[in-house]
Amino acid sequence: MTETNLIALFKQLSAKDDALSSKQQAVLNASLLLFSEKGFEQTSTKDIASAAGVSEGTVYKHFKTKNQLLVKGIAPVLDNVFQSAVHEFLSQITSRDKIPKLHDVLMLVISNRVHFIQNNLPAIKVALVQVLVDKTFAEQMVQHFRTAIVEEVKPLLSILRERGEICNISDFQAIKLISSTIISIVVGYQINSHVSLEDAIAEGIVVVEKALK
Amino acid sequence: MTETNLIALFKQLSAKDDALSSKQQAVLNASLLLFSEKGFEQTSTKDIASAAGVSEGTVYKHFKTKNQLLVKGIAPVLDNVFQSAVHEFLSQITSRDKIPKLHDVLMLVISNRVHFIQNNLPAIKVALVQVLVDKTFAEQMVQHFRTAIVEEVKPLLSILRERGEICNISDFQAIKLISSTIISIVVGYQINSHVSLEDAIAEGIVVVEKALK
Amino acid sequence: MTETNLIALFKQLSAKDDALSSKQQAVLNASLLLFSEKGFEQTSTKDIASAAGVSEGTVYKHFKTKNQLLVKGIAPVLDNVFQSAVHEFLSQITSRDKIPKLHDVLMLVISNRVHFIQNNLPAIKVALVQVLVDKTFAEQMVQHFRTAIVEEVKPLLSILRERGEICNISDFQAIKLISSTIISIVVGYQINSHVSLEDAIAEGIVVVEKALK
Amino acid sequence: MTETNLIALFKQLSAKDDALSSKQQAVLNASLLLFSEKGFEQTSTKDIASAAGVSEGTVYKHFKTKNQLLVKGIAPVLDNVFQSAVHEFLSQITSRDKIPKLHDVLMLVISNRVHFIQNNLPAIKVALVQVLVDKTFAEQMVQHFRTAIVEEVKPLLSILRERGEICNISDFQAIKLISSTIISIVVGYQINSHVSLEDAIAEGIVVVEKALK
DNA sequence: AATGAATGAGGGTTCATTCAT
DNA sequence: TATGAATGAACCCTCATTCAT
Numbered sequence: 001m002t003e004t005n006l007i008a009l010f011k012q013l014s015a016k017d018d019a020l021s022s023k024q025q026a027v028l029n030a031s032l033l034l035f036s037e038k039g040f041e042q043t044s045t046k047d048i049a050s051a052a053g054v055s056e057g058t059v060y061k062h063f064k065t066k067n068q069l070l071v072k073g074i075a076p077v078l079d080n081v082f083q084s085a086v087h088e089f090l091s092q093i094t095s096r097d098k099i100p101k102l103h104d105v106l107m108l109v110i111s112n113r114v115h116f117i118q119n120n121l122p123a124i125k126v127a128l129v130q131v132l133v134d135k136t137f138a139e140q141m142v143q144h145f146r147t148a149i150v151e152e153v154k155p156l157l158s159i160l161r162e163r164g165e166i167c168n169i170s171d172f173q174a175i176k177l178i179s180s181t182i183i184s185i186v187v188g189y190q191i192n193s194h195v196s197l198e199d200a201i202a203e204g205i206v207v208v209e210k211a212l213k
Numbered sequence: 214m215t216e217t218n219l220i221a222l223f224k225q226l227s228a229k230d231d232a233l234s235s236k237q238q239a240v241l242n243a244s245l246l247l248f249s250e251k252g253f254e255q256t257s258t259k260d261i262a263s264a265a266g267v268s269e270g271t272v273y274k275h276f277k278t279k280n281q282l283l284v285k286g287i288a289p290v291l292d293n294v295f296q297s298a299v300h301e302f303l304s305q306i307t308s309r310d311k312i313p314k315l316h317d318v319l320m321l322v323i324s325n326r327v328h329f330i331q332n333n334l335p336a337i338k339v340a341l342v343q344v345l346v347d348k349t350f351a352e353q354m355v356q357h358f359r360t361a362i363v364e365e366v367k368p369l370l371s372i373l374r375e376r377g378e379i380c381n382i383s384d385f386q387a388i389k390l391i392s393s394t395i396i397s398i399v400v401g402y403q404i405n406s407h408v409s410l411e412d413a414i415a416e417g418i419v420v421v422e423k424a425l426k
Numbered sequence: 427m428t429e430t431n432l433i434a435l436f437k438q439l440s441a442k443d444d445a446l447s448s449k450q451q452a453v454l455n456a457s458l459l460l461f462s463e464k465g466f467e468q469t470s471t472k473d474i475a476s477a478a479g480v481s482e483g484t485v486y487k488h489f490k491t492k493n494q495l496l497v498k499g500i501a502p503v504l505d506n507v508f509q510s511a512v513h514e515f516l517s518q519i520t521s522r523d524k525i526p527k528l529h530d531v532l533m534l535v536i537s538n539r540v541h542f543i544q545n546n547l548p549a550i551k552v553a554l555v556q557v558l559v560d561k562t563f564a565e566q567m568v569q570h571f572r573t574a575i576v577e578e579v580k581p582l583l584s585i586l587r588e589r590g591e592i593c594n595i596s597d598f599q600a601i602k603l604i605s606s607t608i609i610s611i612v613v614g615y616q617i618n619s620h621v622s623l624e625d626a627i628a629e630g631i632v633v634v635e636k637a638l639k
Numbered sequence: 640m641t642e643t644n645l646i647a648l649f650k651q652l653s654a655k656d657d658a659l660s661s662k663q664q665a666v667l668n669a670s671l672l673l674f675s676e677k678g679f680e681q682t683s684t685k686d687i688a689s690a691a692g693v694s695e696g697t698v699y700k701h702f703k704t705k706n707q708l709l710v711k712g713i714a715p716v717l718d719n720v721f722q723s724a725v726h727e728f729l730s731q732i733t734s735r736d737k738i739p740k741l742h743d744v745l746m747l748v749i750s751n752r753v754h755f756i757q758n759n760l761p762a763i764k765v766a767l768v769q770v771l772v773d774k775t776f777a778e779q780m781v782q783h784f785r786t787a788i789v790e791e792v793k794p795l796l797s798i799l800r801e802r803g804e805i806c807n808i809s810d811f812q813a814i815k816l817i818s819s820t821i822i823s824i825v826v827g828y829q830i831n832s833h834v835s836l837e838d839a840i841a842e843g844i845v846v847v848e849k850a851l852k
Numbered sequence: 853a854a855t856g857a858a859t860g861a862g863g864g865t866t867c868a869t870t871c872a873t
Numbered sequence: 874t875a876t877g878a879a880t881g882a883a884c885c886c887t888c889a890t891t892c893a894t
Contacts, residue, residue, distance in 0.1 A: 472883090491886085
């Protein structure tokens with residue numbers, strides 16, 4: 001599975017769709033980086049301009065507002081962050097028999113999401129601050145979470161439960177477990193990077209498997 | 214971004230003036246509330262003054278700086294948030310026999326921390342934003358976490374492991390599991406408050422127990 | 427008749443009512459002067475601040491907006507500019523016999539308004555520009571004009587017409603004549619100040635009298 | 640505020656390039672319209688460009704400056720506004736006997752100027768604002784007024800006075816009367832359009848006639 | 853101790869103007 | 874020739890902080 005770096009992806013997308021010039025790309029990249037380093041409020045548009053090597057006026061040529069810089073920079077990451085890898089193979093599955101075993105599913109999902117988050121930490125940090133600071137934004141995130149994850153993952157859980165691979169815990173509980181495991185792997189790696197990410201993922205999967213059985 | 218060691222600063226401040234006048238208390242409460250509602254940067258000292266019912270000058274009588282307001286407000290919570298309830302009974306224990314069973318330990322620790330966090334959400338939200346935005350602050354938090362928790366909890370885990378109540382997972386892994394479970398209970402309750410907090414705690418404990426055995 | 431200088435009047439009023447500090451008075455005076463000299467848009471708040479000898483922040487202490495400076499500065503003049511001197515003696519008159527002859531009425535009204543306008547040119551210039559540039563403002567002025575003048579002057583014209591002192595021209599026409607004469611006196615004096623204002627007024631009255639008879 | 644002699648500049652510009660390309664015409668028309676609708680300062684060159692359906696660069700292809708747009712747009716109107724209709728027939732007159740009677744002269748002049756102003760209100764509004772805001776411009780207008788009108792009209796007034804058709808008022812006074820009557824007709828029509836313009840003109844002429852006799 | 857007027861640096865944003873394409 | 878991306882100075886306004894009263 002090729003791991004997507006959203007910044008890279010974003011460049012591809014925007015090159016086609018929105019026709020962001022290279023300078024505006026630089027603006028977007030610089031702003032996202034600075035936002036994650038110093039926080040949105042602590043970053044001035046002057047900072048962004050000089051970090052991107054453009055004039056302050058250029059910052060506003062494409063992005064009408066400092067806020068749009070945040071939104072446009074975060075958006076593609078947020079569109080993806082909740083899209084579990086589950087979706088990909090769920091959509092390819094024709095019969096229930098083709099669904100992999102619990103271990104393989106967890107392997108896929110957890111590893112995929114951990115790497116995604118790890119590769120997009122700047123944008124995700126920025127989004128997280130926004131969740132804590134902006135109530136409306138937070139509610140949108142919750143909504144996003146509900147529809148994008150819960151509804152997506154529920155059928156999968158049902159099948160696994162039917163096959164007797166997971167115990168009788170609620171869907172919400174199961175998702176909380178998997179999500180918090182993913183997050184704890186990333187956070188743990190930030191705190192203590194002596195353990196390799198792969199090992200942390202493996203250990204996390206063991207824990208989840210035991211808890212779900 | 215001030216390069217002050219905040220943790221140290223907390224201690225000094227709390228040591229000096231435990232007795233805040235009623236107006237100063239009002240200022241502190243108002244600021245913490247506003248910080249958590251709108252974010253630190255979005256809250257002006259004028260906002261704080263009028264919310265506290267004092268003049269803007271008065272805000273600066275005791276707190277020399279807007280930043281100190283944040284620091285002073287967060288400090289006592291931060292001093293406590295990592296101090297697991299474990300500490301309390303650990304210090305009272307004279308022999309190993311007196312340590313409760315795994316289930317009871319988890320019950321105590323998880324329930325205690327969940328309620329504490331739930332009761333101090335404003336300050337914790339503010340602190341979390343600070344962690345995401347201020348690298349120095351984040352590092353100090355990590356340090357705090359290490360010394361205050363890991364070292365405190367490790368002996369307990371050793372004993373439980375010796376007694377065969379938990380499996381052979383690393384201390385770090387165990388702490389990650391418990392911590393992330395605590396957080397997922399609180400976050401889950403914010404997202405979906407249909408399930409009672411007590412039920413969520415009970416379910417969380419079941420999961421942790423299974424994973425640790 | 428004591429001729430009111432609105433700037434002076436404004437100072438008195440605001441000293442009592444709005445408690446404008448001396449610095450804010452300076453701000454108001456400076457801004458009105460600069461607006462009339464260079465135009466509203468051409469005057470920066472920095473200009474105002476330094477002309478008033480205060481900091482730019484002080485400009486905004488009382489007046490929340492640059493626009494308020496304009497409105498608050500113009501308002502008292504506008505409240506007066508349409509209040510013909512007619513009002514004063516009209517309100518004191520008990521019987522129709524007491525109304526002076528046409529010549530004296532014109533003398534009073536024209537002289538009074540000419541001097542008023544002459545003494546308050548800065549504010550009136552600013553207001554005039556605003557009428558030309560801001561449609562809403564213009565409509566308010568027209569409304570002001572209608573209620574404050576037309577209705578006030580109409581009864582007086584009726585009486586004079588009944589007494590046979592003025593011919594059978596419409597009220598609107600008569601008011602247009604008097605108003606335009608007042609304005610032409612002031613404008614003419616700006617263009618050609620070789621003729622004294624008093625002579626211009628006298629000549630204007632002659633013209634109006636002839637036209638009205 | 641540019642210190643350019645605008646009147647002179649007008650002439651030069653008009654002399655050079657009488658033939659504006661269609662795009663340049665569009666730019667000029669759009670700018671004049673926008674200036675009169677929103678004011679010169681409130682109109683951005685971007686507004687003008689999009690209203691004219693051209694790029695912002697094209698706006699600057701012909702007009703080197705935003706100010707030139709104003710100047711160029713106002714110029715032809717200003718060249719005309721003070722050129723009384725009097726000029727036309729004055730130049731055709733060979734003997735004094737051919738000069739029409741006072742009533743017909745007033746009829747011609749007033750009606751002609753009122754309609755001209757009415758048909759060119761946008762440009763005239765813009766010019767008027769400029770007079771109020773730009774001292775140099777105002778002085779040049781006054782100069783224009785003096786030479787173009789006073790000198791033009793004076794001989795006519797002399798003849799009429801010799802013929803006993805007008806009383807012994809000063810030329811300046813007579814011109815003020817006629818001018819202010821013209822303006823009051825237009826302004827009155829803006830305020831109260833229930834009366835037809837033709838009726839207003841007729842009434843105005845009556846007033847002027849009476850005042851001049 | 854408490855007030856709030858005053859400060860002035862700095863923020864986000866606009867806009868006339870230029871110039872490479 | 875026409876475009877529109879790029880510029881950067883200037884603008885209005887906010888806000889943490891100070892200090893005379």
